[in-house]
Ligand SMILES: O=C(O)CCC(=O)C(=O)O
């Protein structure tokens with residue numbers, strides 16, 4: 277069935293945009309675009325002026341700033357020590373790098389992007405069965421950033437999939453498109469493996485300056501073992517083309533909660549990171565990953581590495597698809613600054629935290645900006 281023929285579509289046709297009921301916004305932007313063909317942005321999505329993207333600056337910054345690129349093949353080769361230094365610099369100064377030559381086959385990446393696109397093109401009834409306000413659901417379709425709390429909505433629909441343990445998770449995944457489960461399972465295994473190799477390198481880069489190299493190495497191995505059973509959340513994002521992209525965002529400024537996020541983009545730019553007070557567009561490099569550092573890594577590194585504040589712009593011409601894979605320690609494990617990185621000169625800067633604390637926070641407070649992380653800080657940096 278074509279989206280235009282879905283139940284209730286006819287009743288929308290002559291409706292004034294501002295008469296669209298709250299319940300219809302809760303159905304997501306894909307449904308809104310498919311059914312109404314809106315020419316101007318409904319008020320529900322219009323951000324206050326101070327929160328809107330400023331296109332002029334974004335373009336200027338995109339052209340003059342080079343973001344770090346890490347070559348994974350070199351990291352695994354004889355050049356490892358030099359690449360570890362570059363990795364450490366990227367983690368300290370940018371909280372993000374683009375990862376090339378990572379070894380995940382192109383057809384795995386293409387299939388994942390393709391199945392994501394086909395999922396969002398399914399009829400609304402098919403997608404909407406996964407809609408839920410319950411943040412704890414293993415599979416959850418939603419819209420905006422936090423649709424239970426956002427006054428102004430952002431221009432995004434998403435499907436969140438809990439991927440750990442994968443064999444338990446797969447039977448809960450959507451059954452359509454027919455190849456969805458097999459494609460996502462292959463992609464999840466590949467990104468999980470890559471995330472562990474990256475965490476190994478990140479731990480090594482953090483342990484570089486520590487005394488007592490043998491014990492540090494043993495601790496690194498123990499932490500890596502925990503990562504094998506760690507949490508893995510996959511977020512499939514869909515940003516339809518938007519009639520007035522300068523008035524809204526796909527995602528508001530936020531940092532990710534885990535250790536690292538591997539982001540697969542298509543060839544449409546949209547992601548921006550905050551750097552020295554400017555918003556910088558992360559230009560897609562074909563078949564690469566954007567690796568974002570999350571709040572857990574900032575806490576674990578006792579503030580040496582920074583989680584990155586990022587947001588998503590939308591555009592009027594093309595829709596955009598991305599897949600974010602968030603990796604962290606197991607849900608039940610407490611995240612705390614690594615004892616190796618605490619000493620008299622550099623005291624513990626963050627409270628211990630766990631997933632329950634995070635869930636309680638996002639249920640009761642605004643999770644935008646880096647304010648969850650701020651709430652865990654013990655000392656304000658000079
Ligand atoms: O779609 C993007 O470019 C970023 C997505 C993102 O930040 C997220 O899912 O947390």
Ligand SMILES: [Fe+2]
Nearest residue numbers: 530531532586
């Ligand atoms: Fe994010």
